[in-house]
Amino acid sequence: MLLQAAREKGNLAKIRRATVGGDTGQGGSMTGLRYESPPTLDAAVALLNNAKGLARVLAGGTDVIVQMETDLIEPELLVDIKKIPGLRTIVAENGGFRIGATVSGMEMVEHAALCATWPGVIDGVKLIGSIQVKGRATIAGNLCNGSPAADSVPPLAAAGAVARVIGPQGTREIAVAKIPAGPGKTHLGKGEIVESIFLPARAKHSGDAYERFTPRTEMDIAVVGVAVNLTLDTSGVVISARVVLGAVAPTILEPADCAKAIVGTRLEEAALEQLAAAASAACRPIDDKRGTREFRVTVAGVLARRVAQKAYDRARHIA
Amino acid sequence: MSRKHHITLQVNGDEHEFLCEPQQTLLDVIRDELMLTGTKEGCATGDCGACSVMLDGRLVCSCLVLAVEAEGTSVETIEGMASGDRLHPLQRNFLELNGLQCGICTPGILIAARALLEKNPNPTETEARYWLAGNLCRCTGYDKVIRSVLAAAAEMRGA
Amino acid sequence: MTTILDKPGFNPDRKYKIIGTSPVKHDGFDKVTGRAKFAADAFLPGMLVGKFLRSPHPHAWLRKIDISKALKVAGVKAIVTRDDFPEIKQGTGGGDMTRIAMAREKVLWEGHPVAAVAATSEAAAKAALKLIEVEYEVLPHVIDPVAAMQADAPVLHDYMRTKGVKGPDAERPTNIVERLVLSVGDADSAFKDADVIVEHEYDTKPMHQGYIEPQSCIANASEDGQVELWCCTQAPWVYRDRLTDILKLDSAKIRIQQSELGGGFGGKTTFYAEPVAILLSRKAKAPVKMTLTRVEVLKATGPVSGTHTRIKMGCKKDGTIVAADAELVFQTGPYTGSAFTNAPQAMFTRYDLKNVKTVSYEVVSNRPKVSSFRAPCVPQAVFGVEGVVSELANRxxxxxxxxxxxxxxxxxxxxxxxxxxxxxxxxxxxxxxxxxxxxxxxxxxxxxxxxxxxxxxNRGGETAGTVNLAPDGTLTIILGTADVAGSRMSMSMMAAEEFGIPVDRVRSILADTHSLGYNRVTAGSRTTFSSGMIVVDASRKIIAELCRRAAKIWGVPEDGVVFEDGHCRPASSNVGDFTPLSMKDIASKTTYTMGAIAGHSEMNVTGAxxxxxxxxxxxxxxxxxxxxxxxxxxxxxxxxxxxxxxxxxxxxxxxxxxxxxxxxxxxxxxxxxxxxxxxxxxxxxxxxxxxxxxxxxxxxxxxxxxxxxxxxxxxxxxxxxxxxxxxxxxxxxxxxxxxxxxxxxxxxxxxxxxxxxxxxxx
Structure with a gap:
């Protein structure tokens, strides 16, 4: 029928979603969105700092584009930082790794040395969406999106990762753990951009792990997430530990009682029991479409035990 | 005030150019401007994988890429998968093993499966299932999809 | 007259050549290369984009809609609201359909359309949507079906009275559409014979059909009142007849072509954007494409019924089930049409029960209207029944x-x-x-x-189809049912088997509504059965005609010719020594016989x-x-x-x-x-x-x-x-x-x- 015949190329007035040119009355775009891809970080900072309306950094885009598509945000400016040289590299530095702001999740997953050193961080990265999503998504974006359920943030915080932030006042280093400020919010100021995230050198006899609970095996948002990073002495006793919980409060939590429960132990049953209790006690979750309050509290304890054991086994090279 | 962006890129080896506004996604342009409608829109939020394409050799959801970001890139879509009249082994195995029913998710799954086999020529069933977790299919229950992928992998390895 | 329905010719000893094999689907090639055309894959010159404005409230009076500012947005070519739809009385089938397409007196679920814009771009359409001013008077809402049955629940429709109820309850406005009793024997007494009785309550939630292809359509209305509609549908003829009903069109003036169907599972048996796109196209004098977003699909197209059920069954120690009793509540969205009557009919049907009592209710509530899904309303009831059955066996x-x-x-x-x-x-x-x-x-x-x-x-029902024989001896089949997963291939296989030719010499296509008589919706597991019956019937007509033509060519009586393996042969050596004629031999000579050869069949197919x-x-x-x-x-x-x-x-x-x-x-x-x-x-x-x-x-x-x-x-x-x-x-x-x-x-x-x-x- 006509509809099929008319599909011949060259014989078409194509459907133009959002391409209206002179047809829009006020002239130009209906949405007023501006896209810039500055060549330097300084230029990017200036663009963000001078923006009048909502301005967003565009790195992987896997959150920003979805939020635009579902009409949650209507930015005036997108600053694409992917054309800025030097941001798309994983560089060994002081025994650790500096991960540029535009490095994709898949690039991290494919980096053998990074995976071997910080397997718990990679546990988290692997859980960010599908392979397709990880082909674009970045950990800097995962952090700056401000979701309490972001999968890479608890293991980064537990690892003691530090973000290098460039802004109108210059450069500052800030612990990843200090950046989240609540759902959709961060402690970054106007015009500030995370330039890179630094994962420090790993201590001897240490290991990290991250797990989350979701009803599906993949393609889901954490109902609870737990990251553990711990260091042992030569006899297998935990000498230091960081335990970070995700999706159980407006921001990630690092309850001191969780670390205290396992430091000085070999993760004996009593220690794990205490860890689980401390994790559950620290939760301040909400009831929502992804899980009930009660369920989150229980599962936080369950996961804390499991993840601590996994990190411990990694530290002892069992797993 | 925004302006249109002039974008040049390669699609399936051919050079293309178009004008776009900043909020248009690569998916919008592939379908509505380049008329390559084999790439499908199932959700526009990166949750179904129907719009999967290769962007500079990387598997992505084209709904999660802005068209303006594609300047200078190389894109591969389902239309470029067969060489001449020779189907890719994945395409042929999907046909022979009934790896598709309605077919709306099929282009995205084929693109994603090819990316898997390029990295891992001998995936286990579990590896194939996790790799394809970003591609929703509502018809098949995935059984014949996974069998088709594993059969194509075996064939490509010469096994 | 004897038909194929009376004499299907089933032969348990028949050896099949094609049936029972799994050849590659003919439509598969286009699906693995990206060439297959689904609803959103079509484009027309001058085509506009249509977008919906939807209610943010689950229940409200729709007091006022002002489109004047929106109309001034550059690129906007038409806006449609309730005023553009013919008035059809509330509480009738057409009245419900027109109100689902566009809210009229009230909005009845979050996502109920209140207006739609056609514009030269999606951005222009969206800009206009923001400028449409709607005045709602928000009402209390109810979604849970049991809550909706309560006397103090917000009532969706003042006119609604419960069907199947007598006495004072029958006079009150209510959300209960119907109370249906379906029984056999005397369950109440029969439970006395049970050694074990198990009784539980169950509930299920709405689930969505979840097809990956969002609904999409292109409507093209011309100045003389004709309409062309391209869409993904399981029911082109049903769409046509309902669209003519609510838009007051002649069937002869609306032609619907189904696209490839990107999943349906029952969810594409009823239309959403189609009537709106037609009205927009008529007003804008240009083709209009409307494609739902995933959010719209989930918020405003039919999920299945949520249910609440109570199931009681009793058995003897030897395992004989003696009685069953059930109460079933089905949520239907704002209007009737859940197909809930399937449940009491099917829920126990597999067990030889002499005493069954069922009472079923259909209840309206403030969520999108139910659309069909595989075995509508049955799985929800079976969830309880088979739980009780398993517990009885264990006990x-x-x-x-x-x-x-x-x-x-x-x-x-x-x-x-x-x-x-x-x-x-x-x-x-x-x-x-x-x-x-x-x-x-x-x-x-x-x-x-x-x-x-x-x-x-399993279902049958009205079905029509045609098989055409081409001069080269190949066959084309024109089907009126939709192909949801490969039925075109199954039809080609059945025809090939009947003719005794390779399946590659047969192709099936899906007709538009002008090309065939009425075809019922593709649903209820009826298609391969019903269209298959039509295809075999039409094939047999062609075979009979081939034999007539061969007789004519040979100059022998018609009963002197038999057909087997794609050839007409003399029935016996008495008929004469003739070289068998292939389908091509006969079909290529139709100029000299009696013209083209085709078989057509249309029936209300029974015997599923x-x-x-x-x-x-x-x-x-x-x-x-x-x-x-x-x-x-x-x-x-x-x-x-x-x-x-x-x-x-x-x-x-x-x-x-x-x-x-x-x-x-x-x-x-x-x-x-x-x-x-x-x-x-x-x-x-x-x-x-x-x-x-x-x-x-x-x-x-x-x-x-x-x-x-x-x-x-x-x-x-x-x-x-x-x-x-x-x-x-x-x-x-x-x-x-x-x-x-x-x-x-x-x-x-x-x-x-x-x-x-x-x-x-x-």
Whole structure:
């Protein structure tokens, strides 16, 4: 029928979603969105700092584009930082790794040395969406999106990762753990951009792990997430530990009682029991479409035990 | 005030150019401007994988890429998968093993499966299932999809 | 007159050449290369984009709509509101349909359309939507069906009175559309004979059909009143007749072409944007394309009924079920049409029950209207019935399949709805299940195994089709039913078998509504059966005609010619020594005989053979989180005769995995404000590839004697027992059988705690 015949190329007035040119009355775009891809970080900072309306950094885009598509945000400016040289590299530095702001999740997953050193961080990265999503998504974006359920943030915080932030006042280093400020919010100021995230050198006899609970095996948002990073002495006793919980409060939590429960132990049953209790006690979750309050509290304890054991086994090279 | 962006890129080896506004996604342009409608829109939020394409050799959801970001890139879509009249082994195995029913998710799954086999020529069933977790299919229950992928992998390895 | 319905010509000894093989689908090539044209893949010159403005409220009076500012947006070519639809009385079929398409007096669910804009771009359309001013008077809403039945519930329609109720209750405005009693025997007395009685309440949540292709259409209305419509649909003729009803069009002036269908499962049996696109096109004098977003699909197209049920059954120690009693409440959205009457008819149909009492209610509420889904309304009821059946078997210590065999119906059974079954394959299905590897494999420690059975009527109905013979001897088949998963190929195979030619010499296409007579909706597992009947009938007409032509060419009497393996041959040596004529030989000479050769058939097809299945599932339950993993799954089902076994397996597997989603995670989650909170694929959790195992299948073949090849529909049965089987398996694993869908981790974890307290289970 006509509809099929008319599909011949060259014989078409194509459907133009959002391409209206002179047809829009006020002239130009209906949405007023501006896209810039500055060549330097300084230029990017200036663009963000001078923006009048909502301005967003565009790195992987896997959150920003979805939020635009579902009409949650209507930015005036997108600053694409992917054309800025030097941001798309994983560089060994002081025994650790500096991960540029535009490095994709898949690039991290494919980096053998990074995976071997910080397997718990990679546990988290692997859980960010599908392979397709990880082909674009970045950990800097995962952090700056401000979701309490972001999968890479608890293991980064537990690892003691530090973000290098460039802004109108210059450069500052800030612990990843200090950046989240609540759902959709961060402690970054106007015009500030995370330039890179630094994962420090790993201590001897240490290991990290991250797990989350979701009803599906993949393609889901954490109902609870737990990251553990711990260091042992030569006899297998935990000498230091960081335990970070995700999706159980407006921001990630690092309850001191969780670390205290396992430091000085070999993760004996009593220690794990205490860890689980401390994790559950620290939760301040909400009831929502992804899980009930009660369920989150229980599962936080369950996961804390499991993840601590996994990190411990990694530290002892069992797993 | 925004302006249109002039974008040049390669699609399936051919050079293309178009004008776009900043909020248009690569998916919008592939379908509505380049008329390559084999790439499908199932959700526009990166949750179904129907719009999967290769962007500079990387598997992505084209709904999660802005068209303006594609300047200078190389894109591969389902239309470029067969060489001449020779189907890719994945395409042929999907046909022979009934790896598709309605077919709306099929282009995205084929693109994603090819990316898997390029990295891992001998995936286990579990590896194939996790790799394809970003591609929703509502018809098949995935059984014949996974069998088709594993059969194509075996064939490509010469096994 | 004798027809194929009376004489299908089924021959149990026939050896098939093509049927029972699984050739590559002819439409498959275009689907693996990206060439196949789904609804959103078409474009017309000068085409505009249409977008909806939808209600943010679940229930409100629609006081005022002002489109004046929106009309001034550059690029906007037309705006449609309720004022553009002809008035049709409320509470009638047409009245409901027109109000679903566009809100009229009230908005009745979050996402109810209140206006639509056609513009030169999506951005212009969206800008205009923001400028439409709507005045709502918000009303209290109700979504839960049991809450909606209460006397103090907000009433959706002042005019509604309950059908099937007498006395003072019949006079009051209500949300209860109908109370339906369906009974046989005397259940109340019969329970006295029971040694064991089990009774429980169950609830299920709405699930969405979840097709990956959002609805999309292009309407092209011309100045002389003609309309061309391209859309993805399971029911072109139904769309046509309903569109002519609500838009006051002549059927001769609207022509609908179905696109490739990117999944439907019942969800594309009714229209949404189509009437609006037609009105926009008429006003704008240009083609208009409307494609729903995923959010719109989830918020405003039909999920299935949520339900609340109470099931009571009793049996004797020897396993004989003596009575059953059920109360069923079905949520239908704002208007009637849930097909809830299927439930009392099908829920117990597989067991030989002499005493059954069912009372069913259909209830309106503030969510999108129900659309069909595989075996509409049956799986929800079976979730409870098969739970009770399993518990009865456990209580008397009988094997699950033996218990079902003890009560299984056979040929001659008269159903609760009056049908007397011809040959059915339930017993054979149960025996095949009992013999299959899965049922006989040991269960790993800690896992649970569940079984459950399902039934579906299978349908026939009005169907029309044509088979054309080309001069080169090839065949083209014109079908009026939709192809949801490969039925074009099945039709080509049946024709090829009938003619005795290779299937590659046959092609099937899907007709537009001008090309054939009325075809009922493609649903209810009717298509391969009904269109198959039409194709065989039309093929036989062609064969008869070929024989007439051969007789003419040879100058012999018509009965002197027989047809076999694609050739006309002399019936015997007495007829004469003629070289057999191929289909091509005859078809290429039609100029000299009597013109083109084609076969046409249209019938109200009867004789669909009922379908039965049994599912076996093993689950592993994380005792600390309540997470259920499906470890092994087997579908055993009677296909009558599998035309293409691969396609039949695909139906079994796909149905089972949809059921797994419904069982474990899929649900509509509403906030206190009546707004859907999980309107996206991220939070509406359909199974992904890594969530499920391979799905094993056992195709049982007990032929349906009413079909030339013995086939039965196979699409609905595979989802009917899934949730029940999984529920039973979880119950075996943890000690308490879940009675609320979805059986999501928080709910299962609570049951594990309860079992621990009660000292039950593993």
């Amino acid at each position: 008397i210590g009988m094997d699950q399949i033996d218990f079902r065999l003890k009560n299984a119906i056979v040929e001659g059974h008269k159903t609760i709805y009056g049908e007397v079954f011809t040959k059915i394959g339930f017993v054979e299905t149960l025996k095949a299940a009992k013999a299959c590897d899965h049922y006989n494999s040991p269960l790993p420690k800690g896992w649970g195994r569940g079984v459950a059975c399902g039934f579906w009527f 053979g009922p379908g039965f299945g049994l599912h076996i599932v093993d689950v592993d339950v994380d005792r600390q989180t309540g997470l259920v993993a499906i470890k092994r799954y087997t579908v055993v089902e009677d296909a009558g005769k599998a035309i293409s076994p691969q396609q039949v397996e695909g139906q079994y597997q796909g149905g089972a995995v949809q059921g797994i989603g419904w069982a474990l995670n899929e649900e509509y989650i509403y906030g206190a404000d009546g707004r859907l909170q999980n309107a996206g694929f991220l939070d509406y959790r359909m199974p992904v590839a890594s969530d499920v195992p391979m799905i094993d299948t056992v195709i049982v073949e007990v032929p349906n004697p009413k079909h030339p090849f013995g086939l039965r529909g196979v699409g609905e049965v595979p989802v009917t027992p899934t949730m029940a089987a999984i529920g039973n398996a979880i119950g075996e694993a943890i000690g308490i059988r879940p009675r609320s869908l979805p059986m999501s981790p928080p709910k299962v974890l609570k049951l594990i705690e309860e079992a621990r307290v009660k000292g039950l289970g593993g």
